Amino acid sequence: MTTVLIADDQPMQRFGFRMLLESQDDMTVVGEAGNGLEALSLVQRHRPDVALMDIRMPLLDGIEATRRIVKAGARTRVLIVTTFDLDRYAYDGLRAGASGFLIKDALPEELLSGIRAVAGGDAVVAPSLTRRLLDAYVQHLPTVPGGPATRDARIASLTEREREILTVIGQGWSNTEIAERLHLAESTVKTHVTRILAKTGSRDRVQAVILAYDTHLVTPA
Template identity: 55%
Template sequence: MTEKIKVLLVDDQPLLRMGFRLILEGEDDVEIVAEASDGAEGVRLVEAHVPDVVLMDVRMPVMDGIEATRRITASGACSRIIILTTFDLDEYAFSGLRAGASAFLLKDVAPEELVHAVRVVASGDAVVAPRVTQRLLETYVRSQHGGPKPPSDPLLEDLTRRELEVLHAIAEGLSNAELAHKFFLSEATVKTHVRRILTKLHLRDRVQAVVYAYETGLVTPSQGLDF
């Protein structure tokens, strides 16, 4: 039997948590392990339950979702975080991605999209998804450019030429299958390259790799993010 995806719900609205619980618990491969009504409680429950995925609201009492995300990722927890927000181009959601979240979803997301996003983020092998995350990255990454180019990160020197090429392609939003086709490699080899890139740059996942590529100036908006 396949191990279930363990999910933690963190939102100060009980009705929203209930709705997400009903949707996700209807799936055979998903289990809700706990619920929290604020970010501080969410941080404690991540430590207690070690969920695979955390659905994290942004605006909550006691501790907001951005700070909770920052603390969870800084702790070294392997839980992946999906930011929940009301607006699709929310600067707070972008702050959540910078803090270490893997994606973000609108609170009125369709049930099938919610389930898909949880599975994709849990797999750790996703493109920059869901698509609304791409729009968010495009908007806020583009808005930050125009000043002096940031200094190159010394960690980039640890990447091989092929790994740099793969990182550029990840920043363009290519999937593993598309990367394999582009570089004439097997998908297994592509996964190895991606894993090595994330390890060398101390990144959690592909979304973090895209944010990193733009924030370090390795890639500029005119070169990629063709969403």
């Protein structure tokens, strides 16, 4: 059973959503919020699988509400459902950590399948938006070397000392600086770096730093 929270400032809209969802025997509405703050507290209390989130809401808009929900590490996946097909809304929403972005003119079945997808850990984006996302960013798509899925293992394979070195590399230190401040020979630092790159599958220290950030070995200031 998928539990859903509805956050929208228009009661009629909430009613429509509720009727649609309750008509499905694998979904149940656990709460309704009329503004962003209310949405936050209801997410905390009911820990729903999915939160249907409108953007334009009083007190706290849906984007910021999404950001806080995600940041709090809640299990709830946020599916933004808004009236306006604006790029900046979508971008901000996805940036904030939303698992999906749909427009209210979508078919009811599309919303339902979207909720199920999000509840299952997948993501959904409105087709009209997907078009523009792809147009703008296909050129950024990487050529996958071996695919993802090996993130944590690579960091885990590092020794304590190597993790330490990687951490300071993530501070932007050069080999010379690392040697000085850790009282090592530069050749030693280089040896460590080479092993780190080999173990993590990184080509250079830049990619190693990125990995360090992605795995939260180091965190943004």
